[in-house]
Amino acid sequence: MTFRIGIVGAGFLTRRSLLPAIAATDDLCLAAVLDTDPVALGAVAARFPGALCGADARDFLRTPLDGVHVATPNRRHAEFACQALARGIPTLVEKPLADTVDAGQWIFRAAMASGAPAMVGYMSRYNAYNRAVVALIRSGELGPARSMTASHLGHRDGDWRNRRADSGLGCLADLAIYPLLTAADVFDAAPTACRATGYPSGDPDRTDIFVEATVWFGDERRLQMEASFTEAPGVGVSRYTVVCERGLVVVRDSWAMDSGGSVLVCDERGRRWLWPEPVDPYLAQYRALAACAAGEPVPTGVSIARGLRDLRVLHALDRSVANGGVRLALSGGQNP
Numbered sequence: 001m002t003f004r005i006g007i008v009g010a011g012f013l014t015r016r017s018l019l020p021a022i023a024a025t026d027d028l029c030l031a032a033v034l035d036t037d038p039v040a041l042g043a044v045a046a047r048f049p050g051a052l053c054g055a056d057a058r059d060f061l062r063t064p065l066d067g068v069h070v071a072t073p074n075r076r077h078a079e080f081a082c083q084a085l086a087r088g089i090p091t092l093v094e095k096p097l098a099d100t101v102d103a104g105q106w107i108f109r110a111a112m113a114s115g116a117p118a119m120v121g122y123m124s125r126y127n128a129y130n131r132a133v134v135a136l137i138r139s140g141e142l143g144p145a146r147s148m149t150a151s152h153l154g155h156r157d158g159d160w161r162n163r164r165a166d167s168g169l170g171c172l173a174d175l176a177i178y179p180l181l182t183a184a185d186v187f188d189a190a191p192t193a194c195r196a197t198g199y200p201s202g203d204p205d206r207t208d209i210f211v212e213a214t215v216w217f218g219d220e221r222r223l224q225m226e227a228s229f230t231e232a233p234g235v236g237v238s239r240y241t242v243v244c245e246r247g248l249v250v251v252r253d254s255w256a257m258d259s260g261g262s263v264l265v266c267d268e269r270g271r272r273w274l275w276p277e278p279v280d281p282y283l284a285q286y287r288a289l290a291a292c293a294a295g296e297p298v299p300t301g302v303s304i305a306r307g308l309r310d311l312r313v314l315h316a317l318d319r320s321v322a323n324g325g326v327r328l329a330l331s332g333g334q335n336p
């Protein structure tokens, strides 16, 4: 059976990654796209003449859809996710879950009230290299994971991600979210405390363009990370190292949008590379949504509850930045 997808937002993510994933397989079909920008709509219509491409949300929601993917700027996530869920349509909401914690809670409540499954778009969870790292660490071969150090850096200047009203947070929401969710997987634990410094701090209009942060997962384990929008155009840095009791893992490029990565393992046996079979994370994500629409439970790691928990941590980091790097306790220590 073909799974009919409707996408809200025909911007960079949609054209760069979502449309190629849909086009690559027969079990998915693009049924409708909603956007307010005629140029963006025209670009999609040229590639998918069978899809309804328009700016009217009622027409979009009247189209028979098996799933809706919300891929707008963060400020519009709640509005479209709640509309789709109210109609009982399985819904995938891009990361971060929303611009504000309040908006994230609206999505959470809409998901609870809806009979339909809802997921957050954590594509890095499907990346084969991240999965290989988590599997290796969970196997216990390297002993318990003690710390993770991460850099996720890029270039964003002058777009909606730089405006608090449209994005909520800057590099925290856009880039630091990846180390945060990978660390929760690696440690298999929830964050318990955090602190951060960054720039600008406490600005009502501009979002953060650089943040360095510490997130504790209990007293013993911690993530030390930096995220920034200050690289040269076209440059992206994605790198993390996990130090375990009997070895370490160095991972590059596994948060990038191209399915790639590399994993170097160093332990008493020497150095070796892991080469898992790459998978298209966007295609895997759509297959997961289709499986949940068919009755499988939503995996915890991509649940709306997890998306909301991560959003709370990111906003706590933002508060820490605004308060000179103060350490903040995080409540809700379970690992949904």
Ligand SMILES: NC(=O)c1ccc[n+]([C@@H]2O[C@H](COP(=O)([O-])OP(=O)(O)OC[C@H]3O[C@@H](n4cnc5c(N)ncnc54)[C@H](O)[C@@H]3O)[C@@H](O)[C@H]2O)c1
Pocket: 008, 009, 010, 011, 012, 013, 014, 034, 035, 036, 037, 040, 070, 071, 072, 073, 074, 076, 094, 095, 096, 121, 122, 123, 160, 174, 257
């Ligand atoms: N998972 C990933 O790999 C990944 C990568 C990039 C972006 N994202 C996320 O995807 C979302 C979109 O990011 P992007 O880079 O594609 O942004 P973008 O600005 O390139 O595209 C957003 C699109 O939404 C449209 N839009 C804005 N308001 C709208 C409205 N009210 N109704 C309908 N359409 C509207 C815009 O016209 C634009 O075409 C963000 O939440 C971002 O964080 C995720």
